[in-house]
Amino acid sequence: QVQSVESGGGLVQPGGSLSLSCTASSGFFRFSIMGWYRQAPGKQRELVASISAGGETRNYLESVKGRFTISRDNVKNTVYLQMNSLKPEDTAVYYCNGDLHSNKIVSGTPGLAAWGQGTQVIVSS
Numbered sequence: 001q002v003q004s005v006e007s008g009g010g011l012v013q014p015g016g017s018l019s020l021s022c023t024a025s026s027g028f029f030r031f032s033i034m035g036w037y038r039q040a041p042g043k044q045r046e047l048v049a050s051i052s053a054g055g056e057t058r059n060y061l062e063s064v065k066g067r068f069t070i071s072r073d074n075v076k077n078t079v080y081l082q083m084n085s086l087k088p089e090d091t092a093v094y095y096c097n098g099d100l101h102s103n104k105i106v107s108g109t110p111g112l113a114a115w116g117q118g119t120q121v122i123v124s125s
Contacts, residue, residue, distance in 0.1 A: 002026040002113040004096050009119030012086055018121060020081040022096035024113040030074035032098035032112050035105045036081045039118075040092040048094070049081060050105050063089070086123045093118035 008020040020036070035050040049060045049070040058070050069082040079096050098112035099105055 004113040004116040006094060006096055006116050006119040009094060009121045011122045011124065013125050014087060014123055016086050016123070017082070017084045018086065020083065020094055020096075020119060020121075021078055022080075022116075023076070023078045024096070024098065025077055026098075026112050028100065028112060029077040029098065032100055033102055033105050034070075034072055034079040034096060034098040034112075035110060036070060036079070037095045037097065037108065038090075038092035038121075039095070040089075043092075045095070045108055047106060047108060050102075051079065083121070086121075088123045091121060091123050093120050 002025055004022055004024045006022045012018055031053050033050055033052055036048045037045050038048050039045040049068055051058050051070045051072050055072055067085045072079045095118040097110040099110035104110050
């Protein structure tokens with residue numbers, strides 16, 4: 001089964017930046033809406049950002065608007081998340097996944113790939 005592979009996390013001070021990457025070796029990648037999710041300790045996984053198959057439409061969690069930017073490269077089967085002005089509340093494990101249908105992205109049940117291990121982001125001074 002195809003699995004998403006996330007990378008780029010780390011420890012950063014408040015106000016800092018990180019750039020996350022995620023690949024999913026599925027032939028359906030270029031047709032899929034892709035989403036970045038995060039899960040903080042003791043909390044449910046939440047959708048942070050999504051991007052349409054062609055990259056024209058991007059949606060963001062209200063709390064990250066203006067700070068995070070999602071993008072994709074359909075040739076490389078890769079989706080990116082540029083995170084600027086990071087805050088301690090952004091601390092979480094970040095995951096990516098996708099689906100052909102937007103309702104699956106929003107509901108947190110995307111089926112493009114098996115969930116990967118995620119990449120840990122820690123924002124702390």
